[in-house]
Amino acid sequence: MSGNSNAVRSAKASPSRAGLDRRAARRASTRQEIVDAAWQLAREHGLSGLSMRDLGDRVGMRAQSVYSYFASKDEIYDAMFREGYAAFVERMDDYDPAPGTDARTSLRLFAHRHFAFCTSDPVRFQLLFLRTIPGFEPSPESYAVAVRALASIQTTMARFGVTDPDASDLATAVFTGLTSQQIANDPGGDRWERLVDRAADMLLAEVAPHLHDARPESNEDEETR
Amino acid sequence: MSGNSNAVRSAKASPSRAGLDRRAARRASTRQEIVDAAWQLAREHGLSGLSMRDLGDRVGMRAQSVYSYFASKDEIYDAMFREGYAAFVERMDDYDPAPGTDARTSLRLFAHRHFAFCTSDPVRFQLLFLRTIPGFEPSPESYAVAVRALASIQTTMARFGVTDPDASDLATAVFTGLTSQQIANDPGGDRWERLVDRAADMLLAEVAPHLHDARPESNEDEETR
DNA sequence: GTCTATAATCTGATAGAC
């Protein structure tokens, strides 16, 4: 957008700056198209059932051409991993309860958001939180995104008064536990979803008992949505 | 072992009853050998990385011969699933604290046992509790074993006074959550193992607060092993 | 029950023409 606009109409022998930008944009958009298709296929055939051939078919290429965009299948998993955690952070950070909302209500909201994010896409949940693909290890850069995501949970919880350093580890354990049991043992049902509010309260009582007891009014059995 | 011992030396044209027993026993033992090898290989190459070829090699057969014992790869997963849940039930049922042990200590013991069982074999954990193999669904008989296992948790918890019907669902969520986070995000470490006692106390306070508060002496910060 | 042979297909990945 800034500077170099006088270079736009330069010689066509070597591509102009704008030409490079366009090419890069085109390439990025194709990469995105491939990753989108990879998510689709993973949902259809399982995460480890993803194949380069299917992937090529889905984006209208020969499988081999996909290698012009990603050097290997694991690089595609890596892009999915990074994108998944980016979505997680975005989803967890845009959480914005009314000012003055008590900790109990805030944590319940947070818990529901976490649960909904995870159960809405079991394959993504598996990739981000379970890590069960035989050969795959996220690249250092992608792993850094994951670590930042966990840190962001800590920050969010501090926003409503929970400062226990182990609280976020306990929280992720409880929330991913609810999610994985729901997905594995009652897919489509609500056997563990029903317990989300209760789990949030349980957690708050443990990591910040003062915030748990000092609630504005008695809302012991109300549900938060 | 009992009866029919007079049939042992019958005509060799049609196999004797004892001969049938021996043959059945031999067949069962080979099946077991195959399942054992399957566990081994799954631990080496991942659950979805199991192949009939490797399996045949490992038991000293051609891969094709394995089909004389199991009609398909999924039948092998099914046998592993059933065996895994049988081991789980056995492990959780032989739990036998000294009579009069308070609920807090009992639940901590139970939690550690659950955590140890799950983390000691991540592949088994994945098969029993995560169910992430693309095509595989356990057979009705095997699924019945799994359901019985969950019921047995309920019974065990009732033994030390926890009778809340949702308690076992909340408990499995918390315990599998701790396990999966440990396996996925800190393999070989103790980042979530450290939180097992705390999680057990948290759980007890939620599902049976009277048992939580009415503890014999103050052992708030002691660890149970 | 185990073997050989093989079907029929899928796998990830590379070389080189255009």
Added chain:
DNA sequence: GTCTATCAGATTATAGAC
């Protein structure tokens, strides 16, 4: 950057001899 051609091998599973 996309293609064809192809490698080099894997996969599950079946047919039929012994």
